[in-house]
Amino acid sequence: MSNAITSTTASQLLSGMAAGDWTAVDVATAFLDQIQAHDEQIKAFLRVDRAEVLRQAEAVDRKRRERQPLGRLAGLPIALKDLVCTRGQATTCASRMLEKFVPPYDAEIVRRLRAADAVLIGKTNMDEFAMGSSTENSAFQITRNPWDTERSPGGSSGGSAAAVSAGMTPLAIGSDTGGSIRQPAAFCGVVGVKPTYGRVSRHGLVAFASSLDQLGPLAGDVAGAAMLLEVIAGHDPSDSTSVDEPVPAYSMTLEQPLSGLRIGLPVEYFAEGLDSEVDAAIHAAADFYESMGATLVDVTLPHSKYSVAAYYIIAPSEAASNLARYDGVHYGHRAERFNGLVDMYAASRGEGFGREVKRRIMLGNYALSAGYRDAYYLKALKVRRLIRADFDRAFETCDLVLSPVTPTPAFKVGELINDPLAMYLSDIYTISANLAGLPAISLPAGFSEAGLPIGLQLLGPPFSEDRLFRAARMFERETPWHAKRPAL
Amino acid sequence: MKYTTVVGLEVHVQLLTRTKLFCGCLNRFNPTQPNVQTCPVCLGLPGSLPVMNRYAFELALKTGMALNCTIPPLTKWDRKQYYYPDLPKGYQISQYDLPFSSKGWLEIVTDALPSETKRIGIIRAHLEEDAGKNIHDESGGGGDSFIDLNRAGTPLLEIVSEPDLRSGAEAHAYLDELKLLLTYLEVSDCNMQEGSLRCDANVNLHVQGDGGQTIATPIVEIKNLNSFRGVEAAIEYEAKRQFDEWQRTRHKLGDVPKETRGWDAARGVTFAQRGKEEAADYRYFPDPDLVPVTVSEEKKRQIRDHFCEFPAAKRTRFETQHQLSRYDASVIVAQGKSFADYFERVAAACGDAKQAANWVTQDVLREMKERKTSIEEFPISSDVLAAILSKVGQRKITTNSGRTVFAEILARGATVDGTELVEQIIAEKSLAIAADTGELAPVIDAVLAKNAKIVADVQGGKQQAIGALIGQVIRQAKGADPQVVREMLVAKIAALP
Numbered sequence: 002m003s004n005a006i007t008s009t010t011a012s013q014l015l016s017g018m019a020a021g022d023w024t025a026v027d028v029a030t031a032f033l034d035q036i037q038a039h040d041e042q043i044k045a046f047l048r049v050d051r052a053e054v055l056r057q058a059e060a061v062d063r064k065r066r067e068r069q070p071l072g073r074l075a076g077l078p079i080a081l082k083d084l085v086c087t088r089g090q091a092t093t094c095a096s097r098m099l100e101k102f103v104p105p106y107d108a109e110i111v112r113r114l115r116a117a118d119a120v121l122i123g124k125t126n127m128d129e130f131a132m133g134s135s136t137e138n139s140a141f142q143i144t145r146n147p148w149d150t151e152r153s154p155g156g157s158s159g160g161s162a163a164a165v166s167a168g169m170t171p172l173a174i175g176s177d178t179g180g181s182i183r184q185p186a187a188f189c190g191v192v193g194v195k196p197t198y199g200r201v202s203r204h205g206l207v208a209f210a211s212s213l214d215q216l217g218p219l220a221g222d223v224a225g226a227a228m229l230l231e232v233i234a235g236h237d238p239s240d241s242t243s244v245d246e247p248v249p250a251y252s253m254t255l256e257q258p259l260s261g262l263r264i265g266l267p268v269e270y271f272a273e274g275l276d277s278e279v280d281a282a283i284h285a286a287a288d289f290y291e292s293m294g295a296t297l298v299d300v301t302l303p304h305s306k307y308s309v310a311a312y313y314i315i316a317p318s319e320a321a322s323n324l325a326r327y328d329g330v331h332y333g334h335r336a337e338r339f340n341g342l343v344d345m346y347a348a349s350r351g352e353g354f355g356r357e358v359k360r361r362i363m364l365g366n367y368a369l370s371a372g373y374r375d376a377y378y379l380k381a382l383k384v385r386r387l388i389r390a391d392f393d394r395a396f397e398t399c400d401l402v403l404s405p406v407t408p409t410p411a412f413k414v415g416e417l418i419n420d421p422l423a424m425y426l427s428d429i430y431t432i433s434a435n436l437a438g439l440p441a442i443s444l445p446a447g448f449s450e451a452g453l454p455i456g457l458q459l460l461g462p463p464f465s466e467d468r469l470f471r472a473a474r475m476f477e478r479e480t481p482w483h484a485k486r487p488a489l
Numbered sequence: 490m491k492y493t494t495v496v497g498l499e500v501h502v503q504l505l506t507r508t509k510l511f512c513g514c515l516n517r518f519n520p521t522q523p524n525v526q527t528c529p530v531c532l533g534l535p536g537s538l539p540v541m542n543r544y545a546f547e548l549a550l551k552t553g554m555a556l557n558c559t560i561p562p563l564t565k566w567d568r569k570q571y572y573y574p575d576l577p578k579g580y581q582i583s584q585y586d587l588p589f590s591s592k593g594w595l596e597i598v599t600d601a602l603p604s605e606t607k608r609i610g611i612i613r614a615h616l617e618e619d620a621g622k623n624i625h626d627e628s629g630g631g632g633d634s635f636i637d638l639n640r641a642g643t644p645l646l647e648i649v650s651e652p653d654l655r656s657g658a659e660a661h662a663y664l665d666e667l668k669l670l671l672t673y674l675e676v677s678d679c680n681m682q683e684g685s686l687r688c689d690a691n692v693n694l695h696v697q698g699d700g701g702q703t704i705a706t707p708i709v710e711i712k713n714l715n716s717f718r719g720v721e722a723a724i725e726y727e728a729k730r731q732f733d734e735w736q737r738t739r740h741k742l743g744d745v746p747k748e749t750r751g752w753d754a755a756r757g758v759t760f761a762q763r764g765k766e767e768a769a770d771y772r773y774f775p776d777p778d779l780v781p782v783t784v785s786e787e788k789k790r791q792i793r794d795h796f797c798e799f800p801a802a803k804r805t806r807f808e809t810q811h812q813l814s815r816y817d818a819s820v821i822v823a824q825g826k827s828f829a830d831y832f833e834r835v836a837a838a839c840g841d842a843k844q845a846a847n848w849v850t851q852d853v854l855r856e857m858k859e860r861k862t863s864i865e866e867f868p869i870s871s872d873v874l875a876a877i878l879s880k881v882g883q884r885k886i887t888t889n890s891g892r893t894v895f896a897e898i899l900a901r902g903a904t905v906d907g908t909e910l911v912e913q914i915i916a917e918k919s920l921a922i923a924a925d926t927g928e929l930a931p932v933i934d935a936v937l938a939k940n941a942k943i944v945a946d947v948q949g950g951k952q953q954a955i956g957a958l959i960g961q962v963i964r965q966a967k968g969a970d971p972q973v974v975r976e977m978l979v980a981k982i983a984a985l986p
Contacts, residue, residue, distance in 0.1 A: 084536075085536075086535065086536040092535070092536075094535070099535065102535065104529075104534065104535070104536065105529065105534070106529050106534075106537075108536060203536075203538060204536070204537075204538050205536040205537075206536055207535040207536045208535075208536070208778075210777075211777035211778050212777035238540065239538060239540060240538050240540075241538065241539065241540050241541065241778060241779050241780050242777070242778065242779075242780060318774060319774075319777055321772075322568055322570055322579070322580055322772075322774070324579075325570060325572070325578065325579025325580055326533045326535070326577060326578045326579045328572060328574075328579060330574045330577075330636070331532065331533065331577050331636075332534070342574070343572075346572055366772060369570075369772040369773075369774055370770055370772055371770045371772075374772075374773075374774075378774060
């Protein structure tokens with residue numbers, strides 16, 4: 002039975018529990034068993050507290066028995082990337098710096114998930130402070146791609162994507178600053194959504210780059226992602242950048258196909274550097290939409306070639322500032338030996354942060370320092386506005402932009418870790434959505450000859466998540482890719 | 490060689506809000522219970538986010554407008570980044586290149602310009618969050634440091650003046666006027682002891698060169714100034730010290746890095762503080778956790794409509810409407826809004842503003858100081874004082890008797906309002922002026938008979954000698970009006986053969 006549960010979609014699990022086929026404890030137990038059986042190998046989770054998970058599941062079952070009102074995700078296990086604050090439970094950002102940090106408060110999305118009676122199954126591995134594209138920058142462990150354990154699950158939400166892919170949880174939360182939900186979703190063959198900036202509260206999300214960070218769902222199918230976003234999205238007065246815009250019932254409109262859809266193909270995206278198998282899969286997806294009555298239009302995003310450069314100025318600048326608080330004074334790692342205050346800062350930060358985090362702190366401080374600020378940071382902000390303007394113009398002639406998620410399928414663990422620039426360039430298709438604040442979805446669109454998943458990305462104008470879900474579902478309904486699961 | 494002292498002041502004032510600038514923690518001076526007024530936001534915990542306190546912004550706006558500043562329609566928040574243990578986020582949320590107000594002015598009056606005012610330019614005023622406090626334990630070898638974050642995140646207004654001040658006294662006058670304005674606006678209590686008003690002074694000299702040209706000397710920033718008098722003394726000291734230094738070194742502005750000096754109030758000297766090895770680079774950038782703030786014309790109008798009368802306007806009105814001297818007007822206005830209101834109530838009720846001013850600036854102020862009480866708690870209400878002054882004005886009692894009544898009410902500790910008590914005391918002490926000249930006549934005749942020598946002196950043209958006669962009459966006839974007694978004495982003496 003447990004095998005049936007772990008290969009069941011989130012919506013089927015919900016209806017199964019509602020029908021009495023399974024209790025929440027049955028469901029939680031099945032996923033906990035799957036974790037126990039396979040996470041030794043995959044290393045998707047940093048912490049799973051079996052007893053605590055079962056307690057949550059029992060509480061849901063009790064509510065159901067007592068016919069108390071139940072939340073929209075009642076009994077559904079959800080994994081959290083370990084940068085979402087959970088009250089009383091460690092939240093480490095996969096960093097030595099926060100190894101022993103226990104937040105005294107819940108993130109807003111955790112509050113919403115608890116209110117929806119979700120079962121928080123565990124905290125997943127990630128690149129330290131979400132900086133990276135392979136989950137290799139975790140201070141604690143390297144997560145493996147369930148499709149090929151020699152390969153990376155992508156990152157930084159690699160733990161969440163691998164967990165969903167490996168059937169260890171039906172749903173997971175990731176964060177996306179430059180592609181950190183969509184790229185691992187593509188590498189692991191699952192659905193991942195980066196919502197419009199401001200759609201989901203960042204309160205309690207440990208910041209990497211505040212103007213780019215956005216929390217979002219990872220799921221085995223589009224419906225699961227829609228269901229989860231519906232619960233976590235919405236205005237939060239405790240996040241000043243949260244937008245007060247009603248949340249449509251995504252899961253209610255999901256099955257309605259879009260007619261007269263105009264799909265834009267950015268000419269700049271189908272150029273050198275794109276793997277031929279990925280190229281073929283994306284064009285096949287475009288052809289599919291055309292066969293469903295959509296119109297394909299070429300669009301140009303002339304400033305997209307500057308997106309990686311601009312991103313790697315803006316994100317590290319904000320990161321350097323956001324990470325200044327980890328100074329060993331108030332909480333987090335403090336060096337045992339130091340000589341005076343300045344040395345305490347240097348030693349604590351030197352020991353607490355990994356190489357990639359240090360690299361970005363240095364990049365950011367450099368870009369913001371006197372004499373360089375105008376040439377780097379302010380220039381990058383201008384480029385950012387131009388990138389947004391490119392999309393605004395593109396959306397005058399199309400409803401959605403269709404593109405690859407990544408230039409290649411999953412790379413091998415260790416393949417790019419010593420070549421930061423090549424690693425940064427693997428984010429080329431995802432970064433623009435963050436710079437422009439746009440929503441984007443990554444969904445399974447095929448496999449390489451080596452049997453690795455290939456992702457398809459759909460981008461829309463701000464707050465067009467409902468459109469993205471419907472378009473993604475049109476594709477998902479008629480294609481077999483999402484149904485395939487890795488053999489563990 | 491001649492020189493001019495040039496001073497600009499940076500003043501930090503804590504705003505009187507209930508809660509902090511970016512979280513819901515209490516904004517309250519509470520040094521005995523460290524770290525109790527804190528939450529994830531002001532502790533800078535991972536994942537916490539700031540939300541602007543709209544009321545704090547409104548108080549700041551009100552101040553900027555009262556300082557005649559330009560208020561742009563859009564302002565934003567920036568991060569000022571530096572490491573210090575009392576700064577839990579590693580940056581301070583402040584305002585960099587787009588402060589909510591700039592280019593204003595404040596008019597001051599100094600002893601040096603008794604009847605004219607001087608306009609001191611305000612470069613800018615911006616809002617920022619305060620840091621916490623490091624407390625160093627100097628006992629056990631000075632090894633331990635503690636951090637209290639109760640103050641971290643409280644709203645702080647920084648007001649930067651143009652270098653328009655020319656002496657320690659002018660700086661003092663500027664601070665007095667600024668503090669007065671801020672207390673009238675009710676935006677800050679400006680308590681320097683509790684740190685709700687802090688001041689740094691930038692001082693240099695403009696020295697007259699040999700060719701008549703003006704040479705600016707290096708700017709020195711003076712810190713640790715903990716009283717207005719200290720600011721004045723430190724500037725005066727610093728000007729002399731800088732002139733000595735100029736004569737020795739001939740260093741001009743730009744020749745050496747800006748120096749920071751502390752003020753040792755006990756010894757009355759400034760001293761070099763450990764200089765920052767290099768100029769601090771705060772790596773300012775817009776805070777991505779906060780959205781820009783817009784200020785509408787409507788909002789500004791609302792604030793303007795609710796402005797109280799500012800101290801400068803009140804002084805001018807007291808001079809014109811109540812015919813007070815500039816000095817009296819200043820003294821009354823400087824005591825604060827409640828005191829000025831008290832004065833106006835007394836003046837209106839007794840109908841003699843000049844008398845009211847005399848009494849409040851002398852008797853009332855003296856008693857307030859002795860009793861260390863505020864005008865709100867002063868036992869003699871404006872009605873009662875007005876009743877006493879009316880009696881004096883109507884010549885029902887003498888000024889001296891008025892003081893007796895005033896003292897008696899204070900002595901009884903009564904805070905009874907109404908005027909019955911005044912009547913009662915006048916009756917009890919028989920202070921009423923004997924208006925009937927018939928009663929006075931025999932007393933006067935007796936006094937004249939007894940003082941033939943003085944009478945002769947008066948007759949001989951020694952007019953001031955009559956004072957002794959008046960005194961004797963009044964001693965015998967309690968409540969007699971000296972004016973009436975004088976007139977009667979003069980008449981009687983004139984009628985003598």
